[in-house]
Structures are given as C-alpha cells and as structure tokens.
Amino acid sequence: MSSTDGDGPGPELSRNLVYLLKHAQLRMAELGTNALTPYGIDGREMGVLLALADREPASQQQAAQRLGIDRTTMVALLDALERKGLVARRPHAEDRRRNVVELTDTGKETLRSAIEANDDAEREFLAPLGAQAAERLRRSLQAIVLRPDGRRT
Amino acid sequence: MSSTDGDGPGPELSRNLVYLLKHAQLRMAELGTNALTPYGIDGREMGVLLALADREPASQQQAAQRLGIDRTTMVALLDALERKGLVARRPHAEDRRRNVVELTDTGKETLRSAIEANDDAEREFLAPLGAQAAERLRRSLQAIVLRPDGRRT
DNA sequence: CCTGATTGTCAGTACTACTGACGATCAGGT
C-alpha cells in the first residue's frame, strides 16, 4: 500500500497556492509547536511574546494589531501567558482603560530559548531548499504579508 | 491614528515563518474565496474538484489523500458538491465499499472557470513580487510541501 | 456635564478538522 494509485496531489493541485500555503503553514506550525513544547508555549504564544518584545511596551490592543489578530482573541492568549508567569499586565499610568503588557524576566528568558528552538524548526522546514532559496522565500513572504496597504484581516 | 505607535509587526515577528505563512495563507484564501464566489464554490471545494480532475477517477478516500485531509472531512465536502451538481458518487464496480467520485459535466465546466478566476486571485496575491520571484516562491513551496517523505498530517 | 468613542472582557457563534464508533463489505486462511 505504499507508492500506488492516487496517493499524492496531481499536477494542477500542486500548483495551487491555496493548497501549497495551507500545507506549508500546517507543517511549519507543527514543527514549531513541537520545538516549543519544552518551554511550555506554542507558536501562537511565541508570536505574542515576540510582538511584545519587538517594540516598546504595548496595550493589549496594540499587541493584537502587531499580530494581526482581534483584541478579543488576545485576552485568552494573555490570560494563559500571565498564568505561566511570562507576561504581566499593569495599569496604564495615563489611561486607565488600558493595560500595559510586558514580558516578565522569566518571559524574556523563555523567549530567548524559544527563538533558538524555533530557528531550529525553521531550518528543518526549509531543509528542502538551499540557503539562498530559503532566504528568498522568507523575503517574498514578507513582501506579500507586509505590503504597504496592509489592511486588517 | 493612522501610521503611529505600535501598528505593525516588529522586526523579529516579521521574520517568523509561522507568522508569515499564517498571514500569507489567510490572505490567499480570502482572495481565492472572493474570486470563486461567482461560481458558488470556495477554495476548499475547488481543491476537491482539482484533486478529482487531476488524475484517474478516485474513491473518496483517495481524493482525501490527494488533498491531504481526513476521509471523514471529505464526506461533507462531497455532500455539498454533489448537492450543487458538480460531482457524482457512483458505486465502484468491483468493491462495493467504495464510491467512485467523478466530476459532472457542470463540474468540469465550473472548474474551468474557477481555475481562471483563481489564477487572477493568485496574480493579485503575487503582485508585490516580480514574475521570477513569484515562480520561485511557488517552486519553493512545492519543494517543501511535496517533499518525498510526505507523511500524512 | 454630555455625548460619542475606546479598552478590556465575556458569552455566544461559526468554521474547520479531527477522533471514535458503526454497519457494510472485502480478502485471506482454514
């Protein structure tokens, strides 16, 4: 039952970007999740940590915008990260509607390790490509995702 | 409130493949869905049609394998496509456990139009890239997704 | 001080895809 009949995608399906992107994303997400489990977080949570560490301290809404997700989705994400002691909410000095969300020291440490583990996972994901092709893939995706008119999903 | 504070992803997040692939996939799926609505199908259903048209007639299970989804997921997908008159299930001559799934004439016609519309959507998706970079992106994704040891998700 | 907008929160919902179980059917050995 190994190499037979209708096992893989046909030639047309293999050219379809919806198909290719979906499965690329699934595979990368799986590799990322596996790589991150030792640190008790998954890819989405690492994204939140990155969004917070990358720039100046942010409100929950700002963090959500950086990640391209809804502010209501951010609530549960931060609940989990706060429970794990990786981020802290504190009240905003001048606007009491807002929370300022920051990484704890543990969070910073965890993020450092997570980035390394995730880099390994990315290397494995990109293994079928040469170094140059890998870098071009990353740049092309950036050009598409970060294109100037970026509207919110 | 337009271009200010913490609006986009920071530099680290922008390099993260999980982030880039997720949003690339979201955008392509949205463009595809929009392009296909005139034909009454979405990207997933077009995938099914492609999987069926690409190769010899298939059982539901084979079609699912070509698409990389579970056979239980295929059931509802085919229910919808059959209701729309785009595919037909008929009993397999030699194995009565199986259904042979085929495109109807309407299905073939719809798929032709859908492919054109989807090509337009892909062009829009790839617009930030040059022609060469676009083709390289497609090939790199193929190399990653179709890599020989492709295990089932 | 009032009105309208913003922030974080929560309940409810939608969508997708899975697991587990079922009956029907097939294949192989005896």
Place this chain on the structure above:
DNA sequence: ACCTGATCGTCAGTAGTACTGACAATCAGG
C-alpha cells in the same frame, strides 16, 4: 463455506481557533 481482520463511507461528538455583539469603565471634546 466460515471466521477474522482490515477497509470504506458515514455520523456524532469534540477540540481548536477566531470571530461578532454586548457590557461596564474610562477617556476626549465641546
């Protein structure tokens, strides 16, 4: 022919994810 184990399509239930809509608290402008 019979039994056992595997396969196919189906369905119910469940899990994960992210949304919409509504709410109280708070802010900003007039």
